[in-house]
Amino acid sequence: MDADPLADDPGTDETTLNATQKVCAVLRALAAHAPAALRTLASEAELNKGTTFRILNSLAREGFVRRPVGSQLYDMGPEIAVLAQSLGERADLRAAARPFLLQLAAQSGDTAVLSIRSGAEAVSLDRQVGTFPIQSNYLHPGTRRPLGVGAGATAILAALPDDEAEVLIELLKGKLAPFPGLSIRAVREHVRLGRSRGYVMVLNQIVDRMGGIAVAIQPQGDVLGAISISALSERIQGRQQLMAEWLTDAARKTEQVMAQAIARAV
Secondary structure, three states: OOOOOOOOOOOOOOOOOOHHHHHHHHHHHHHHHOOEEHHHHHHHHOOOHHHHHHHHHHHHHOOOEEOOOOOOEEEEOHHHHHHHHHHHHHOOHHHHHHHHHHHHHHHHOOEEEEEEEEOOEEEEEEEEEOOOOOOOOOOOOOOEEEOOOOHHHHHHHHHOOHHHHHHHHHHHHHOOOOOOOOOHHHHHHHHHHHHHHOOEEEEOOOOOOEEEEEEEEOHHHOOOEEEEEEEEHHHHHHOHHHHHHHHHHHHHHHHHHHHHHHHHHO
């Protein structure tokens, strides 16, 4: 329990962040962990608890955050739902991909995941679980990964122009510590193979014996996200080409739905 949320704590170095970036960091942390305690959100946002507490209070007054009476946990507020609905009315990637995600889970028996690009990260937006007894459980909706870490995030990276992808790969150099099985050299190779194959496959580098295979979603050339299958590495290796065909079909159909939605919104 955070008895004194404004008590001094070391937090992390905030000097490079402006006020808007701090608010965005807190909102991203809340999206990934809600409902969550102040300590969790401060740690995830890399801010001290005092700063995080003040931001949460301001967001609560505006309706973007809520904290039920008597609770120590913060959650998304009603204004977030309004923004999401506004976006959904224009072009809802999750709704567009959902039928094909369900189909992939049924076809493969494994976990089908939809990821969306958010700056230099990929955010898991939806997942559907198949019937195979061993499933991946580490990519739940809201999970964030740097572009280049995991199949879906790397498929997005590989679909970007060379200059933009190179900047993002350089940014990865300080972010791979939590993924000791992955290296910058490996990321570059995944990108190279992904561009030549049309799909990305990453095995045994994020989680031992587990892997993913993914295809980018890019309606009208705009890289929005990726659709992937996460499974035991041996299951992917045994059906690599078939899974790639399933994913490509799902991605292209999702792009068609998105393109139609975008056209209606114009």
